[in-house]
Amino acid sequence: MQEQTVTFRILRGTIVNDKLVQRTQDFEVPCDATTTVLHALEWIKGEIDGTLTFRRSCRASICGSCGMYINGRSRLACKTKVNDILAGNVAKNIAPAKDGVIEVGPQRNQPVLKDLVVDIEPFYAKVKTLDPFVQDGPEKDEHVTKDSFSQVNMVSNCIMCGACYSDCTAMVENPDFFGPAALAKAYRFVADPREGNKTERLKELSEKNGIWDCTRCNMCIDACPKGVAPMEAIVKLRSLAMEAGITDNRGAKHAMVFKDDIATWGVLNEPFMLLKTAGVVGALGQLGNALNLAKVGKIPNPFPFDHKVDKLDEVKAIYRELQENPIDVRTRSDDSGPGAG
Amino acid sequence: MIQHDILIIGAGLAGMRAAFEGISAGLDTAVVSKIHPLRSHSCAAQGGVNAAINPKDDWRHHAYDTVKGADYVGDQDSIDLMCSEAPQAVLDMDAMGCPFSREEDGTIAQRAFGGQNFPRTAYAADRTGHAMLHTLWEQAIKLGTKVYDEYFLMKITTDGGRASGAIVMDVKTGKLHQINAKAVCIATGGYGRLFASNTNAMTNTGDGLAHAMRAGAAAADLEFVQFHPTGLRNSGILISEGVRGEGAYLIGKDGQRFMQKYAPNKLELASRDVVSRSMTTEIMNGNGVNGGVFLDVRHLGRDLILERLPQIRQLSIDFEGVDPIDQPIPVRPTCHYTMGGIRTNKMGQSEQLQGLFAAGEAACVSVHGANRLGANSLLETIVFGKITGKDMVDFVTNREGRERPKSDAGDVQEVSAQIAQLKARPREGGAKQSDIRKYLTEAMQEYCGVFRSAEGLAQAMDAVNRAKADMQKVFVDDKTDAFNTDVITALELGNLVLLAEATVMAAIERTESRGAQSRIDYPKRDDANWIVHITSTVDPNGKLTLGRDAVRTVDNPQYAPAERVY
Ligand SMILES: Cc1cc2nc3c(=O)[nH]c(=O)nc-3n(C[C@H](O)[C@H](O)[C@H](O)COP(=O)(O)OP(=O)(O)OC[C@H]3O[C@@H](n4cnc5c(N)ncnc54)[C@H](O)[C@@H]3O)c2cc1C
Ligand code: SF4
Ligand code: SF4
Ligand code: FES
Numbered sequence A: 001m002q003e004q005t006v007t008f009r010i011l012r013g014t015i016v017n018d019k020l021v022q023r024t025q026d027f028e029v030p031c032d033a034t035t036t037v038l039h040a041l042e043w044i045k046g047e048i049d050g051t052l053t054f055r056r057s058c059r060a061s062i063c064g065s066c067g068m069y070i071n072g073r074s075r076l077a078c079k080t081k082v083n084d085i086l087a088g089n090v091a092k093n094i095a096p097a098k099d100g101v102i103e104v105g106p107q108r109n110q111p112v113l114k115d116l117v118v119d120i121e122p123f124y125a126k127v128k129t130l131d132p133f134v135q136d137g138p139e140k141d142e143h144v145t146k147d148s149f150s151q152v153n154m155v156s157n158c159i160m161c162g163a164c165y166s167d168c169t170a171m172v173e174n175p176d177f178f179g180p181a182a183l184a185k186a187y188r189f190v191a192d193p194r195e196g197n198k199t200e201r202l203k204e205l206s207e208k209n210g211i212w213d214c215t216r217c218n219m220c221i222d223a224c225p226k227g228v229a230p231m232e233a234i235v236k237l238r239s240l241a242m243e244a245g246i247t248d249n250r251g252a253k254h255a256m257v258f259k260d261d262i263a264t265w266g267v268l269n270e271p272f273m274l275l276k277t278a279g280v281v282g283a284l285g286q287l288g289n290a291l292n293l294a295k296v297g298k299i300p301n302p303f304p305f306d307h308k309v310d311k312l313d314e315v316k317a318i319y320r321e322l323q324e325n326p327i328d329v330r331t332r333s334d335d336s337g338p339g340a341g
Numbered sequence B: 001m002i003q004h005d006i007l008i009i010g011a012g013l014a015g016m017r018a019a020f021e022g023i024s025a026g027l028d029t030a031v032v033s034k035i036h037p038l039r040s041h042s043c044a045a046q047g048g049v050n051a052a053i054n055p056k057d058d059w060r061h062h063a064y065d066t067v068k069g070a071d072y073v074g075d076q077d078s079i080d081l082m083c084s085e086a087p088q089a090v091l092d093m094d095a096m097g098c099p100f101s102r103e104e105d106g107t108i109a110q111r112a113f114g115g116q117n118f119p120r121t122a123y124a125a126d127r128t129g130h131a132m133l134h135t136l137w138e139q140a141i142k143l144g145t146k147v148y149d150e151y152f153l154m155k156i157t158t159d160g161g162r163a164s165g166a167i168v169m170d171v172k173t174g175k176l177h178q179i180n181a182k183a184v185c186i187a188t189g190g191y192g193r194l195f196a197s198n199t200n201a202m203t204n205t206g207d208g209l210a211h212a213m214r215a216g217a218a219a220a221d222l223e224f225v226q227f228h229p230t231g232l233r234n235s236g237i238l239i240s241e242g243v244r245g246e247g248a249y250l251i252g253k254d255g256q257r258f259m260q261k262y263a264p265n266k267l268e269l270a271s272r273d274v275v276s277r278s279m280t281t282e283i284m285n286g287n288g289v290n291g292g293v294f295l296d297v298r299h300l301g302r303d304l305i306l307e308r309l310p311q312i313r314q315l316s317i318d319f320e321g322v323d324p325i326d327q328p329i330p331v332r333p334t335c336h337y338t339m340g341g342i343r344t345n346k347m348g349q350s351e352q353l354q355g356l357f358a359a360g361e362a363a364c365v366s367v368h369g370a371n372r373l374g375a376n377s378l379l380e381t382i383v384f385g386k387i388t389g390k391d392m393v394d395f396v397t398n399r400e401g402r403e404r405p406k407s408d409a410g411d412v413q414e415v416s417a418q419i420a421q422l423k424a425r426p427r428e429g430g431a432k433q434s435d436i437r438k439y440l441t442e443a444m445q446e447y448c449g450v451f452r453s454a455e456g457l458a459q460a461m462d463a464v465n466r467a468k469a470d471m472q473k474v475f476v477d478d479k480t481d482a483f484n485t486d487v488i489t490a491l492e493l494g495n496l497v498l499l500a501e502a503t504v505m506a507a508i509e510r511t512e513s514r515g516a517q518s519r520i521d522y523p524k525r526d527d528a529n530w531i532v533h534i535t536s537t538v539d540p541n542g543k544l545t546l547g548r549d550a551v552r553t554v555d556n557p558q559y560a561p562a563e564r565v566y
Helices: A037-048 A082-087 A121-129 A150-155 A163-167 A169-173 A180-190 A198-205 A219-223 A230-243 A250-265 A271-280 A289-298 A312-324 B013-024 B059-069 B076-095 B128-143 B207-215 B272-284 B302-308 B310-320 B377-398 B410-424 B433-447 B454-471 B485-509
Strands: A004-016 A019-031 A067-070 A073-076 A101-105 A112-114 B002-009 B029-033 B146-149 B151-159 B162-170 B176-186 B225-232 B249-251 B293-296 B329-338 B341-343 B356-358 B532-538 B544-550
Touching: A004 A037, A004 A112, A019 A037, A037 A082, A037 A101, A037 B433, A067 A163, A073 A163, A073 A219, A082 A101, A121 A180, A150 A180, A150 A230, A163 A180, A163 A219, A180 A198, A180 A230, A198 A230, A219 A230, A230 A250, B002 B013, B002 B162, B002 B377, B013 B029, B013 B128, B013 B377, B029 B151, B029 B176, B059 B076, B076 B128, B076 B377, B128 B377, B151 B176, B151 B207, B151 B410, B151 B485, B162 B410, B176 B207, B176 B377, B176 B410, B207 B341, B207 B356, B207 B485, B207 B532, B225 B272, B225 B310, B249 B272, B272 B293, B272 B329, B302 B310, B310 B329, B341 B356, B356 B377, B410 B485, B433 B454, B433 B485, B454 B485, B485 B532, B485 B544
Parallel strands: A004 A101, B002 B029, B002 B176, B029 B146, B176 B356
Antiparallel strands: A004 A019, A067 A073, A067 A101, B151 B162, B162 B176, B225 B329, B249 B293, B293 B329, B532 B544
């Protein structure tokens, strides 16, 4: 990308008499191949308009300050290159911007304080209610091994940037939902051998506003700049909770009905859900033929309960296979080794 | 007015570790941070933290490496304390739940780091600082520590010769608050933003250090600023030493390697200061492009680059627009760490201002002397966070700190007037903060950076004087109260200008080359005259004065100055 002038359309906001008043404002910003959205915002603030307000600190996608809504998704301004947004970038799953305009607004699902700054209090309040610290208790295991934290590694990459929370669809329906980051953080403790109250935690997480409120829309996985994949953590928490016999709640019952339906009838109303879950837990390979059949569409009818599927025996085979070779829901993320100093 | 027993400014590793001690002792302890604690710059540290945990290691070796690395101006009592307490400090973090990487047998994994004789650097994958910071934050929630998130330090207040608290601004509303405390701890980190090219977060502006100096505390070692050889040329983002470990070459504009001229044996793998100086020499001799030279990995081949250096490749593509498979990466020496800070005794207490403590990068207990060893600064934060925290508890419960100092409401008015004055200045005929920041940091980089000389430092001082004059007419566009980051960055710039002046003065004063200070006009280390700290103090009129403070020694013949060869 040559040096060129790019239009930034920024959603500005101020609180007037306790009410948020928003308007868009355009700025023409000189950009080249290395310009990030944060560079551009800094340039605008320094050269054109010092009133433009946003958070930032590390400029290296590690502090989580600069989360904002950029061309249709929550992203980190310091990690987002203007060129990728303009031209699109398949590898980064970015579609080209329409009209060649960079659109920047505050994160969603949170009250706006000013311009691109949102109130992070509710987000953190939820994390705090989940007791985010290793606790002593009966299930504490002091013995840790080299791969004890393979579970913990992925979720402890979280920088609390709020991108997942901002894009979460369940949050729109239920603002009290704990949200993806808090639940990923909760998984960090459930997965830590040194945690003493794993089952207690799973019980709490199975209650209202917890793991069963997620609609599994995948948005948090797409939004997360650190590869935390909160939805996967939520799915794992669900499985662990059910394994621990915490089934006396709407979500778990729902899941069990689903399971029974499929086992009996071979249908459920979200045929892809199973696949997705199985894919997420990385066990497709183990299931071999049975699941491969399912994959190519042997669970054909998305409308439940009207008839049994043709090859029910194959569906049953999937279940048999699963029963004999239970999936390790705790996917692993290897220690990435030491980095720079 | 708000009252606490212990007030800690800064919620990075040092501040949070100190707070842990205050709360655990049952004292009313509060932490103020201009950004959310988890955003603190400590989160950026990847490499690790040193501690002689391995039974085959010995903290005395760690201490020896540190004394030598510091080029013999580190305080030996502090160094002994840090290294002997290190294993326990790391084990404390582990017990709090920090997910350190493990060896096969479950012990904390450790690896080798520069300038040390044993692999004693513990790490949590490639995010050690992040993992430790999250752990201390978790503990703060567990203990119910009061944290003033997004409150900006405006002034450290005093009552006679004693610190009495602080004036802080609630960033969300712009409202000023007076906090009174029996002990005040500064843990606001370093000021690497003073240099145009740096690896630091944008919030590393040395606010606490500048305010402590204004309140009457002394600073020391400000001339010692560490430059990492390979920051990306444009952004300063760190390219790990590991790339040279994989066999990367440093080449100039002419495409030729040059390290054989400077370090014929170790070549690209010579120590940080040697490599930084060599690169800068090449750049000054016209063998650079746009102020940088190049890190070349092309000869390693596409496969190895993709397999072993994927992140480095991505950083180069993202931030320099260069794919290292086809083109060399533009790099230049980049400011990484500020060794200087608030001068304290080995417990972290200021000797000039009673009741004032400091810990972490903001402090100068002087464990780093003229040159910090990699992975010793995370260690400093957790060891001295803990020690200083405990000492504050003792000060407040058993010593002079039992009595509460008085706060003066006039301080709020003064700060309030200062902000009003800033907002009242017109754009017309005023000075723009982005302009000041640019010429000041460029001058610091060029004239007070890797190489220094009397002439160069005089140029740097010219820029400082210009900045001081311009700060009198600096204006802000944002005249509102709520979340006024325009005002905050202007105030941060004011702090940087003070630290620039003090740094340049100390660099002029030290007429020798030692550790990170390299004077072209005084190329030799001068042990007869310069095994001493240069201190900097500010008088009530804002005038800076330099002084001297002896290097604290212990009776250990091994610590006698010797030539630093690796
Ligand atoms: C890229 C990078 C990598 C590094 N890697 C390593 C490593 O591998 N090993 C190692 O040992 N060291 C490393 N370091 C150095 C180390 O990270 C820092 O020295 C250390 O984290 C500093 O911690 P701190 O607690 O002193 O300050 P910080 O973590 O910088 O925290 C400062 C705190 O002060 C607050 N603050 C500042 N000003 C104000 C104000 N005006 N009002 C209110 N609050 C304020 C901030 O909000 C923040 O909470 C690295 C540094 C960098 C830049
Ligand atoms: S998958 Fe669940 S947690 Fe993630 S964004 Fe969708 S609803 Fe929210
Ligand atoms: S899970 Fe990812 S998107 Fe969500 S807060 Fe953490 S880092 Fe940000
Ligand atoms: S500025 Fe820290 S994540 Fe973007």
